[in-house]
Amino acid sequence: MSKARSPASVRMxxxxxxxxxxxxxxxxxxDSVRLMRSDRPLGRTPVLYEPSIVIVCQGRKLGFLGxxxxxxxxxxxxxxxxxxxxSTETQASAEAPMLAVSIHLDLIELSELITQISAAGHLPDEPPNLMVSTELDENLAGATVRLLEALTVPMDARILGPALVREICYRVLTGAQGGAMRAALAHHGRFGRVAKALKRIHADYASPLNVTRLAEEAGMSVPAFHANFRAVTQTSPIQYIKSTRLHHARLMMIRDGVTAAAAAGRVGYESTSQFSREFKRLFGRTPVEEARDMRESFSLSPAVGFGA
Structure with a gap:
């Protein structure tokens, strides 16, 4: 039996x-906050998430990694x-849409927050974890409600919003799995060296990327880089680069209306036919079919206007 919804959940x-x-x-x-909505169920779908906090207020999502x-x-x-x-699966309906808030993590601001938390002491260190699902507690739920309320008033959003985002990050970093997230975001050890390579890939995915060069930049031998990369991401460097390019191309076609050939060129493919083959292998459909069928699910609407 599902739990009764809390007043905070109803308000969200x-x-x-x-x-x-x-x-x-x-x-x-x-800029750092987006809302997510699905009025229908979606089967298992490849996605690419940036470093973020995703709080689902209604419906359910399942994430599959390895x-x-x-x-x-x-x-x-x-x-x-x-x-x-x-990949994710979304459980939703027209009567009960999946509704969520996604907060992009600014890694520079988070590093400052982690330093302050560490300086306060008494929080145990834990092994880093790149992805966690954690029970939503009252403090985090309350902060989320206050952020959403602020977003409905332009002046509140501008003045109070950044502090409320910071509070939500603080609640996450000091929550049940906060130690694992702090260790991951601090980018120490082998996890940190792989994280540096991921940052480089996402900054330069449209440029030629050489795995040997990425390994050198990470301070690892190529075999060690492959092993550590797979341990962190559950995939190989080549597959990660390919997936990143294809995900960005899909969003270009859906949100910018560019053709498959144009998207292929923008993300670094020299051959449109190779792009189409690899796209269909990842998403199960041709670029045209995927862009058409996923346009509603991955569209990006502008912020809703409210009076001052």
Whole structure:
């Protein structure tokens, strides 16, 4: 039997319904915050998430990475400390849409927050974890409600919003799995060296990327880099680079309306036919079919306007 929804959860649903009237993604008044909505179930779908906190207020999403399954719903939130391709399943309906808020993590600001938390002491160190699903507690739920309320008032969003985002990050970093996330975001040891390579890939995915060069930049031999890369991401460097390019191409076709040939060129493919083959292998459909069928789910609507 599912748990009864808390007053905070009910309030979050009402606010997101107001902030995100359209399916897909909706930008909020803050650059780092987007709302997510799906009015229908979606089967297992490849996605690429940036480092982020995703708080689902209604409906349910399942994340699949390797042999692990991550549940994020009204009782659990998801956090990723690195950009990561994986796949998701969405449970939703027109009567009860999946509604969520996604907060992009600014790694520079987070490093300052982690330093302050560490200086306060008494929080144990844990092995780093790049992706966690954690139970939503009252403190985090309350901060999320206050952020969503602020987003409905332009002045509140500008003045209070950044501090509320910071509070949510603080609650996550000091929560049940905060130690694992702090260790991951601090980018120490082999995890940190792989994270540096991931950052480089996402900054330069449209340029030629050489795995040997990435290994050298990470301070590892090529075999060690492959082993550590797979341990962190559950995939090989070549497959990660390919997946990153294809995900960005899909968004270009869906959100910018570019052709498959144009998207292929923008993400670094010299051969459109090779792009189409690899695209269909990852997404199960041709670029044209995928862009057409996923346009609503991955569209990005502008922020909803509210009076001052």
């Amino acid at each position: 649903v009402r606010l997101i319904e107001k902030l995100a009237p359209n399916e897909g993604y909706t930008q909020s008044a803050l 042999n692990d399954v991550y549940v994020y719903d009204a009782q659990h939130y998801l956090v990723l400390s690195v950009p990561l391709p994986f």
